[in-house]
Amino acid sequence: MSINRYRLKHLNSEGNKGAKRVERLLETPDRLIGLILIGNNLVNIGASTVAAILCLRWFGDYGIAVASTINTIGLTIVLLIFAEVTPKTLAALYPERIAFPSSVILTPLLKLFYPLVIALNTITNGILRLFRVNPDEVGNHSLSKEELRTVVHESSVMIPKQHQDMLMGILDLEKVTAEDIMIPRNDIFGIDINNDWKIIQKQLTHAQHTRVLLYRDNVDDAVGFIHVRDALRLLSKDEFSKASLLRAVREIHFTPEKTPLHTLLYNFQTAKERIGLVVDEYGDIQGLVTLEDILEEIVGDFTTSIIEEKTDKARLQQDGSYLVDASSNIRDVNREMDWNLPIDGPKTLNGLIIEYLEDIPQTHLSFRLAGYPVEIVDIEDNKIKTIRVMPEFYIPPSQQDDA
Structure with a gap:
């Protein structure tokens, strides 16, 4: 037995x-x-x-x-x-x-x-x-998701830590939505097709992405995605023009912001897509999500350190504190810095702080956020631009009341 x-x-x-x-x-x-x-x-x-x-x-x-x-x-x-x-x-x-x-x-x-x-x-x-006990109901020996998580944690001897993280990432896909990992619309790199043709050529030449969004005047009027490879092909045939560029665009895959990642991954696989735009309940574009973003939730970041090398969003100071870009995604910051900031509300540090304070703060305001001492360093255009965080003084939520 x-x-x-x-x-x-x-x-x-x-x-x-x-x-x-x-x-x-x-x-x-x-x-x-x-x-x-x-x-x-x-x-x-x-x-x-x-x-x-x-x-x-x-x-x-x-x-x-x-x-x-x-x-x-x-x-x-x-x-x-x-x-x-x-x-x-x-x-x-x-x-x-x-x-x-x-x-x-x-x-x-x-x-x-x-x-x-x-x-x-x-x-x-x-x-x-x-005694209202049905003996015909044979015990169900299948594991629940939470029990499976426990099994993965307890199998540290047999499964390497990296593989454990991957398995946990797969199990957590349904808890994470497109909104959690999307690139906010303000950070989307796109090309306004109504710009001068020379500006468009220059933007395509210096594009750091293989797929670029084309739009008219603003992101809400998105036309489609152009693959840089297709643009180079048109350039090699001397057919490079706005008309040929528009004909080469690919249809946009839209997804609701509350779509769980396991569903989004299946939709990408079914539609043979690798990139899509995230919309809210009103149909307004909120951000951009890629297949790479989903895979990073499973296997981790493909780069050595997104924060240190790619975006430089957290910079270690001599006193042990970190200067952090407040527009950073909370999930990215938690993953890279091994912090435990809450992720069940706003998606950026700026949104989290404003929701906590219920007001746009002034510079040099200090407070404790989820156990971390935080100082507002810089504010620009009614948005928090930079904050200072002292993670070594972090107090777990279970001990915050005593503190």
Whole structure:
């Protein structure tokens, strides 16, 4: 009964005959328990009877008193040690070594005692139903998502830390939405097709992305995505013009901002897309999401450090504090800096601070945010531009009340 059901299924799939017998027995655990207990009680009663007969032969008239004492004390100790605790402890420690050979004996015994087992189970199951317990509902041994997370955490010896993080990333995909990982619309690199043609050519030449958004006047009037490879192909054929560029654009894949990442990944796979625009409930464009963003949620950042090398959003100071760009995505900052800022509300540090203070703060204002001492360093255009964070003074939420 203590055998690992998942290892049992694995061994059964590999053709292990012992695993197949054990799995067949465990399909009806009430019958298996009934059979084991029938045998157990037969042995106990038989041992008590044999002890009584021997005492009568050896001690005559005093045999009954001696047999009663032996059965009560001596036989109980012997049975507990040699028939109960020792073998069951051994079986719990090495369930496969005990279960597989035992199944060779239990399988024919179940057929032999089948009428008695069925009769016993009928009575016991009827009693259980009086207490509103349905014995026909075999225990569900499938793992929930939270239990699977625990299994991944506890398997640190067998699974490398990097692989654990990947597995946890896959399990957490449904908790993360497109809104959580999208590039905000203010940071979207795009080309206004109404600009002068020379400006457009220059922007395409210096584009750092393989796919560039084309729009008219503003991002809300998006035309489509142009692959830089297609633009170079047009350039090589001397067909480079606004008209040819517009003909080469690819249709935009739109996705709601609350779409879970596992659904978004499936949609990308179905539509053969790698990039899309995120819209809110009113259809307004809120940001841009790519397949790379989703994969980074699983495998981690592809670069060595996005914050230090790519965006330089957190800069370590001599006093141990960090100057952080307040427009940074909270999830990115948490992942890169190993912090625990809340992610269930606003997506940027600026939004998180404004929601917490319920006002646009002044510079040099200091406060504690989720246990981290924070100072407002710079504000520009009614937005927090830079903050100072002292992570070494972080106090876990469970201790904040005491602090």
